[in-house]
Amino acid sequence: MLPPLFESQLQLPLKQRGKVRDIYTVDDEHLLIVATDRLSAFDVILPTPIPNKGAILTAVSNFWFHFTESFITNHLADMSLKEILSDPDEYQCMQGRSVIVKKFKPLPIEAIVRGYLAGSGWKDYKKSGAICEITLPQGLQLADKLPSPIYTPSTKAALGEHDTNINFSETSALIGERLAKQVRDISLKIYTRARDYAAARGIIIADTKFEFGTDMKGELVLIDEVLTPDSSRFWAKEQYHVGISPPSFDKQFVRDYLETLDWDKTAPGPTLPQHILEKTVAKYQEAQLRLMT
Ligand SMILES: Nc1ncnc2c1ncn2[C@@H]1O[C@H](COP(=O)(O)OP(=O)(O)OP(=O)(O)O)[C@@H](O)[C@H]1O
Ligand SMILES: [Mg+2]
Known part of the structure; x- marks a missing residue:
């Protein structure tokens, strides 16, 4: 498993940081999209990264890009990450959690x-x-x-x-x-x-x-x-039951935990205790397992 990553710092020009992903410019035609392990709840980025979340989201998204490629062209580029990230440590850390895409x-x-x-x-x-x-x-x-x-x-x-x-x-x-x-x-x-x-x-x-x-x-x-x-x-x-709001597959433990706190749902968000973190990691893994095996 990759070490948890809250924010990436690559030697490439940073284009923007979203709530979860950091976007870098590779060249005029390509971008590097890095899925960090940040998690946002109630629209606030929490300070605790979820280990492996970025890698799982990247794998799930790539899975669907391939699932749909017979009827819709997608942005995945076939450039290798090694070509772009010459620093071996950067490469190690980004492999599996990032995609090189054609810029549209x-x-x-x-x-x-x-x-x-x-x-x-x-x-x-x-x-x-x-x-x-x-x-x-x-x-x-x-x-x-x-x-x-x-x-x-x-x-x-x-x-x-x-x-x-x-x-x-x-x-x-x-x-x-x-x-x-x-x-x-x-x-x-x-x-x-x-x-x-x-x-x-x-x-x-x-x-x-x-x-x-x-x-x-x-x-x-x-x-x-x-x-x-x-x-x-x-x-x-x-x-799933009709008449109630079914729990979010991935964020249920985080949201339930946050609701027990006296927190006004504005930044900065609270850190997550270890047991909530572990349960949440397990949910992301389960989503990947259900969809991709
Ligand atoms: N192939 C592409 N070419 C150009 N822009 C792209 C491409 N793929 C994605 N983008 C853009 O990259 C940005 C992704 O960053 P964004 O700010 O949405 O990150 P995020 O982590 O999803 O944050 P948020 O949760 O706030 O949406 C979006 O603006 C999206 O339109
Ligand atoms: Mg977005």
């Missing part, structure tokens, strides 16, 4: 697909009977499976701001009608196939977010991370 122009939208009623979708449904102007049958309960998956895109918010839901014509205005249709159709296809695959292995993918970019010809490419517990809501089949 990210579309300014988040392609969200929901198969179940949860989170903000549930709130919207309770208020209006609809999510993002998609009217749903009456009488659905929290965590109910939707009659069919729905596509509910949003804008990509700047740091500290909240994403805004957009309807189809607003999406078309942003990226053009051809891409808007393609993103919608591909997103629903990826979600549906992945949902069925995961369900057979005891994981419910309640909802997820994809990101797409365009290449030089304006063709669509799947970028970022795909169907990881960080970009999706995973539930364990055996903990």
Whole structure:
């Protein structure tokens, strides 16, 4: 197992640090995406890294990139990490937790697909009977499976701001009608196939977010991370009941623990005790095991 990594410090130009991932510029056409072991809960990055989380998320995302490659081009580059990281220590530490990707122009939208009623979708449904102007049958309960998956895109918010839901014509205005249709159709296809695959292995993918970019010809490419517990809501089949909010597959012990503290859910977050850490590591390992074996 790699030593836990809270923040990477590579001898490459740093492009940005996200909540979980550190992005470096490799050259004009490539980026290095490093999945650290940071975990965020209630939108706050906790100070305790989760050993192996970055490596597991990288493996899971790569698994889905291969799962979908027959119908959507993705950003994975076939450059070797050794070529980029000449320092053997850097290489050792990054191997398995990073990907070299081709750089594309990210579309300014988040392609969200929901198969179940949860989170903000549930709130919207309770208020209006609809999510993002998609009217749903009456009488659905929290965590109910939707009659069919729905596509509910949003804008990509700047740091500290909240994403805004957009309807189809607003999406078309942003990226053009051809891409808007393609993103919608591909997103629903990826979600549906992945949902069925995961369900057979005891994981419910309640909802997820994809990101797409365009290449030089304006063709669509799947970028970022795909169907990881960080970009999706995973539930364990055996903990799933309609009418309650099923526990998050990966963050349940962390959230439950945080709820016992007198913490106002603003940064800095509390450190995690060893037993919570161990249980959480085990959940990430279990997710990988269920999906990839
Ligand atoms: N192939 C690519 N080409 C260009 N940009 C990319 C590519 N793949 C991913 N990105 C961009 O890299 C960034 C990933 O960093 P981001 O800030 O989302 O990290 P994160 O750890 O997911 O944080 P957060 O939880 O805040 O989203 C995103 O802005 C995404 O659009
Ligand atoms: Mg992100």
